[in-house]
Amino acid sequence: MKISNDIVEKHGLKLEEYDLIKNLMEREPNLLELGIFSAMWNEHCSYKSSKIHLKKLPTKNSCVIQGPGENAGVIDIGDDDAIIFKIESHNHPSFIEPYQGAATGVGGILRDVFTMGARPIALLNSIHFGDPKNKKTRNLLHGVVSGIGGYGNCIGIPTVAGETKFNSTYNENILVNAMAVGHANKNKIFYSKAKGIDKSVVYVGSKTGRDGIHGASMASAEFDENSEEKKPTVQVGDPFTEKLLMEACLELMKDKSIISIQDMGAAGLTSSSVEMASKGNLGIEINLEKVPCREDKMTPYEIMLSESQERMLLIIDEKKEKSAEKIFRKWDLDFVVIGKTIEEKKLKLNHNDQKVADIPIDALASKAPLYDRKWNKTKLPEKKVKFNTLKKIKFEDTLIKILSSCNQSNKNWVTEQYDQMVMGDTLQRSGSDSALIKIHNKDKAVAVTVDSSANYCKSHPFTGGKQIVCESWRNLISVGAKPLAITNCLNFGNPENPDVMGQFAEAVSGMKEACEFLDFPVVSGNVSFYNGTNQRNIYPTPVIGGVGILNKMNYKKNHILKKESNLVLIVGKTFGHLYQSVFFEEIYSLFDGPPPEVNLLNERNNGKMVLDLIKKNLVSSIHDISAGGLIIALSEMCIGSELGIKIEKPKKMRNLFEYFYGEDQGRYVIEIEATNLNKVQKLLKENNIFNDVIGKVQKDYFELSDEFKINIKELYNLNNKWYYNY
């Protein structure tokens, strides 16, 4: 078959890219080969627009064992324990088929983690939907939440933390990012790099079907009115089979049979085989008729481009083949030798003794196109609106409105659909600043959190990028953990648009600055471009997954008030920055102005000091101050406890709204025993950290003199009803 321009474009390739293919091949590719190029060269797999920017990010420090480039990042948490984690997007499929899209997103990220030898111990997610009033939103929310739960609950990994947000920017492009965290022995980590010639290439797991063909290419283009037709490109998940695959792999990994292992994720058999060969600097030959297929008469094209789930590719020591096969048979899984490694650095495919493809590995991997796309800077927006010119409003009314709004209300409706306790090591569930998962049989735990702030990033991507790293850092500290490293999922619009590309470049620069300053490296991640429909792009939404270590379980902290008559302190300076705040958005529908400034020096000092106070056992409860400002943080400390706070009006602040709703960064609220006040204030003062006593813990009521007095149960109901009424 002659390859026409039309066929090239249908494969999502530009005509210039096709010319490059012909150059690299020194001939015209056949249709199968073109399909393979399209799978490897699309944005999703090749990172062709993002790579030059991602290189800026710090990826190493003393705790990093493996940075980006492998299935997931690996960090050392001491005592031979390693934590393996990554976040990944499944945005496009989830919009088209929310349940399966979200479920397979979870399945995919879990495979990335157990492929490396880790038993997954926690799942997290960040999900963004359109305006609740948009007619698609409700279905998407229900589908995505039950899909995430459906997969995680069945495979038996607790879903312990996450965020669920609504904004009309996601009306036609929802975001579904899933993160998995696993635990391994640091001396038993498995990589995807192939080693040795003539070694068996083994296919294990589910059979290959016709689902998900060209899924990765779908995720590399904008949506239009015909996107519904893309349903067949969405894969179908089977968590039961994944559970078997996980147990079989982990069982096999107990000895040294596996030389290299790679899961078949985006672009299926194509990307897994190319990746292994490329990293190992060798070639792979596959006999496609040996691939276990779900349906009759599947063509080489379909076999190579299927994104059927729950499959893995292994390279196995020939002496261990029999024992390995026995393990997979025990778990009722396919185990088939489909090919071998070869010296010639090529991907060679045969089908019933006929050669069907022959492509140099380099052409697919290292020689794939890289773009330094044009990008525009985003100017820092001016502070135009003056607060005193806005319509007067009662403080109590604003608090009630915000606490019961879709974005600030609690997420019980969501988290109740996730099993948070299975595996028995969940030390702290969702609802706190970070969740805590105990390392099995040890007296320590990992802290995990996911965060994003699209409003800040939209307003000023550089500041937003910095802020979101800091927020992750703060959330880990707020449970008593030492922050260690992050994974990022960068959700952006069309990179061919210079404004979008600029948002990306600057958000990454902002992250770089914060990560470097806080010694908080990026060890894994994923870029999702083309989150747009008909030239309308989403707000830039980088999502950060943070991981920290709690060295003793007793250090565990949360935000729930502990004891009557304790004092409540604010740590960190308040300026009253209302631009891009929840308050401006919810109360005045004001969306302009700059995000709050991020002072990395203060962020680091305040964080380290707070962690020190926790270790000295001076903190009863703690909460970071983020979206919604001080008053929302204080409300959340009351909700879920039987106690309230009597807040004193600040003496120095000129405006109540600015003081309580301002979203200045680097701040925490801490609850301390009254007898420890001098000690705590002395320590803070010695380190030049601003603090102020703002109130006292009391029974039953959340109260601000002259403004409001709300019963705790009522406060809870206000905060809890939105989802159940939606």
Next chain:
Amino acid sequence: MNSSVIVFPGSNCDRDIAVALEKLQFKNKMVWHKDTELPKSDLIVIPGGFSYGDYLRSGAIAGKSLILKEVIRASEKGCPILGVCNGFQILIETGLLKGTLLRNKNLKFLSKDVYLKILNIKNKFCNKYTLNQVIKLNIAHNEGNYFTNEEHLKKLEDLELIPFKYCNEKGVIDENNNPNGSLNNIAGIFNENKNILGMMPHPERMINKLFSGDDGINLFSSLMN
């Protein structure tokens, strides 16, 4: 005391139960579903999870597995058998316990802490609790809405075969405190000999105060008596 935990493909609370049993000094063995012999056991546990992916119907395929024949035989000799969550569903599928577990009333998977009122302590499983004690356990299931016919329900109530019911923290048993729609707020049931207990809540998840609580421990320690 020797215990056996039956493991099916898709079981996922097997390790959690084993941890709880070992904490209580049981000598525990994991038993693979294809095994045809049970080790000597003073307690057999069928753990929670999604045996066979819940395909066909929760617990349906596991209920027909080889090892279950041995479990039934042991139960006839009076060996205590505990089925938690999916384990309860499996016990119902084997006919060892009667009734059925329907989809939750809100048609969603539901995972949360619930309160239970202990209604019967004269049995192997609850003798370390006090009568009418309110305990907190965690539930996580899609199909936990217990249903049975009137005659059987009457029997369950009359013969005190319901060890605990869902309630609020003060012990009030009513529809507002019925998480999944179970008949009469039933959270677990016995067979007539009270040597088999099926329950939806997970006692193995509440064995540590530092975590979420330890109200589940007494269920296991009762069995040591």
